[in-house]
Amino acid sequence: xxxxxxxxxxxxxxxxxxxxxxxxxxxxxxxxxxxxxxxxxxxxxxxxxxxxxxxxxxxxxxxxxxxxxxxxxxxxxxxxxxxxxxxxxxxxxxxxxxxxxxxxxxxxxxxxxxxxxxxxxxxxxxxxxxxxxxxxxxxxxxxxxxxxxxxxxxxxxxxxxxxxxxxxxxxxxxxxxxxxxxxxxxxxxxxxxxxxxxxxxxxxxxxxxxxxxxxxxxxxxxxxxxxxxxxxxxxxxxxxxxxxxxxxxxxxxxxxxxxxxxxxxxxxxxxxxxxxxxxxxxxxx
DNA sequence: TTGTGTTTTATTGCCTCC
DNA sequence: GGAGGCAATAAAACACAA
Numbered sequence: 001x002x003x004x005x006x007x008x009x010x011x012x013x014x015x016x017x018x019x020x021x022x023x024x025x026x027x028x029x030x031x032x033x034x035x036x037x038x039x040x041x042x043x044x045x046x047x048x049x050x051x052x053x054x055x056x057x058x059x060x061x062x063x064x065x066x067x068x069x070x071x072x073x074x075x076x077x078x079x080x081x082x083x084x085x086x087x088x089x090x091x092x093x094x095x096x097x098x099x100x101x102x103x104x105x106x107x108x109x110x111x112x113x114x115x116x117x118x119x120x121x122x123x124x125x126x127x128x129x130x131x132x133x134x135x136x137x138x139x140x141x142x143x144x145x146x147x148x149x150x151x152x153x154x155x156x157x158x159x160x161x162x163x164x165x166x167x168x169x170x171x172x173x174x175x176x177x178x179x180x181x182x183x184x185x186x187x188x189x190x191x192x193x194x195x196x197x198x199x200x201x202x203x204x205x206x207x208x209x210x211x212x213x214x215x216x217x218x219x220x221x222x223x224x225x226x227x228x229x230x231x232x233x234x235x236x237x238x239x240x241x242x243x244x245x246x247x248x249x250x251x252x253x254x255x256x257x258x259x260x261x262x263x264x265x266x267x268x269x270x271x272x273x274x275x276x277x278x279x280x281x282x283x284x285x
Numbered sequence: 286t287t288g289t290g291t292t293t294t295a296t297t298g299c300c301t302c303c
Numbered sequence: 304g305g306a307g308g309c310a311a312t313a314a315a316a317c318a319c320a321a
Contacts, residue, residue: 067294067315087308109295112308117293119309286321293316301308 070110074100078107082114 070078081096088096088111097104 069293069316090306106294108307110293113294116309288321289319291316291318294314296313297311299309299311302306303304 070100070102074102078110078114082111086111086115086118 077100078096081092085092088108093104093107096102097107100107102110
């Protein structure tokens with residue numbers, strides 16, 4: 001028998017002592033590691049190192065003592081080995097078993113159980129990462145929804161103003177057609193969504209986009225993307241409005257905040273910016 | 286001291302790979 | 304078919320609150 005072998009003592013390795021060497025954390029559930037001497041005094045399962053290798057040990061043990069906690073030193077070495085490689089080749093297994101004074105089978109079982117514990121922990125970590133990611137997304141979604149509601153109410157407000165203005169404009173300039181407000185509800189989602197710069201209002205309330213699910217086409221006040229037929233060849237008086245760059249009335253809301261829903265939308269947005277102008281759009285019935 | 290919950294060690298059965 | 308891995312499970316050992 002080799003000298004200096006770790007002897008087996010259950011009391012020195014009480015349950016729930018955990019060694020997380022990966023994090024260099026040694027947690028022993030409120031109990032310090034007792035010295036070898038101290039441990040052997042309390043409950044010496046083996047009185048001598050040689051006993052540890054006694055092949056008949058398990059047969060000698062009383063039936064109720066069939067499970068033997070590994071000592072902290074044994075666990076420490078096993079953890080160290082596990083950290084290096086969590087799989088156990090036969091050669092390493094026998095070497096380790098010899099070093100620890102355990103049966104190769106015990107070492108194999110320990111690695112098996114350790115892998116299972118690692119997997120459980122890993123699942124917990126993965127869950128935490130996913131949950132954190134989900135919470136972030138949810139928060140982002142909520143703020144986008146709030147922004148959407150705000151923009152919708154702006155559209156309603158602007159439509160009201162347009163209605164008032166329409167009444168003041170002489171009828172002939174409207175080509176005998178009534179001015180309909182921009183739809184806000186999805187049911188009335190227009191083919192084109194429009195960004196409206198409210199140059200008529202006193203404050204710089206910013207801009208609005210309705211129906212973010214619809215294809216986004218930005219209308220230029222001069223070279224409109226709207227087919228002329230849709231307006232009966234007649235467009236109401238469209239006044240030139242300033243871009244955000246020009247009037248400097250950026251309300252702090254970037255276009256990307258609004259055109260976030262899809263790549264298509266972003267493309268259209270870029271197109272709109274290239275045109276340089278945003279305009280009021282009359283929905284002419 | 287005792288009941289309960291947790292951790293660790295060990296077994297069993299199934300599956301895959303060589 | 305044997306060896307080894309894994310999931311499920313049992314059971315011992317332990318921690319801890321009441």
